[in-house]
Amino acid sequence: MKNSLCGLLLLLGCLGTQAVQAQSANRQAVDKIIAKVDNYIALKSELELAYLDIQSRGQFGSVSKCEVLRNLVQNKLMLAKAEIDSITVTDAEVSRELDRRMQYMVAQLGGEEEIERYYNKPISQFKAELRGRMREQLIVARMEDHITENVSVTPAEVRRFFNTIPADSLPYFSTEVTVGHIVKLPVVSKEQKDKVRQQLSDMRQRILSGEVTFQALAKEYSEDPGSAANGGELGFWKRGELAPQFEATALRLKPGEISQPVETEFGFHMIQLIERRGNTYNSRHILMKPSSSETDIQEAERYLDSLRTVIRSGKISFAKAAKEYSEDKVTQSSGGYFVDGSGSQRISVEDIDPSLYFVIDTMKVGNITKPIPYRTTDGKSAVRIVYYQSKISPHEANLKDDYQKIQAAALNEKKGRIVARWFEDAVKEVFIDIDPDYEFCNITN
Incomplete structure (x- = not known):
């Protein structure tokens, strides 16, 4: 019953997420590794943040830290299994989700300047940190879809789900x-594109002549807020995760070599390969977007x-x-x-x-x-x-006006049960180590 209520309240969105408040309250938490799942780790700060986030939602009923930790470990397990099963997401998908999340946060806080003030860090750094979390969340979501791809709910199941909710716990919609x-x-006109190509070509010549470094120009001119502050460095990525044109160009380069301008859906890039490690590679780039x-x-x-x-x-x-x-x-x-x-x-x-x-x-x-x-x-x-x-x-939730939302909540609750059963089987196939302080949660039992 408790899971049904939490699922409904969370998915109906009636109480509003206040994750930023949770993060603010958790800034001083001392970090340590509390769980290892293959090559993935869960930190104490992650647990505290997730627990505070649930509290900030004001969800009906209590959710214990053990339940939150189980969910964290489950997500790490999905990441590990997704890697084994070659389930990935593209850079374009991550960018779209990041844009959507940023759009929501800007609406909630009142602008990017307010986000910078709240988190006390440049928006470029905030986006870069958020991008990694977005990628993991999307992979987990894709893995969940893979596990529950054939799950559905009938109208009778939706009614039963709704009828289990006490009348005094029904959400009220504004x-x-x-x-x-x-x-x-x-x-964008050809003239505007040619102008950007020429600007990048000129920068390339300045770098090759030794006049200036790639990193210095990236910090000054790159329009990729996620990497500009780091001198354009993107970190290691696997094949298939970045834009195809970008990847094809980067992998043709030798370490240290700089490409001619290359166009992707994000704009024009000048790329420098830093290092290749097997099926992964690290590069830096300068991104410039032609204006209309x-x-x-x-x-x-x-x-x-x-x-x-x-x-x-x-x-x-x-x-x-x-x-x-x-x-x-x-x-x-x-x-x-x-x-x-x-x-x-x-x-x-x-x-x-x-x-x-x-x-x-x-x-x-x-x-x-x-x-x-x-x-x-x-x-x-x-x-x-x-x-x-x-x-x-404004009205109280009911089947006539809110069937679609209640159906989604009922489906999510059913999927949750199936994922829980999957977890019970999957823990036997992957190395999991839980900190002794949390063994009482019986995560793998």
């Missing part, structure tokens, strides 16, 4: 809206204005148009609609990005805006049209 957008990135001209932006506006006309005429639905034409990869798969943690297209107005909130605050339900300026989470200038589909007043 105003919720269904909002979507279609994003168009201006097509005013003419490019105006062309994107005309494109979206025409698409808006077609949508309003009924010749194509907003969702279909978003899937086919939107260039926002985060929302494209959901038909342009923003979704919450459970995958529901109904999101609380409290969780909406302020810039989007101010747009819909002046709109009538059912309307689509004319093309308006938009800046993507990675800083690109773009244009978008916003569709305000529906609005639901």
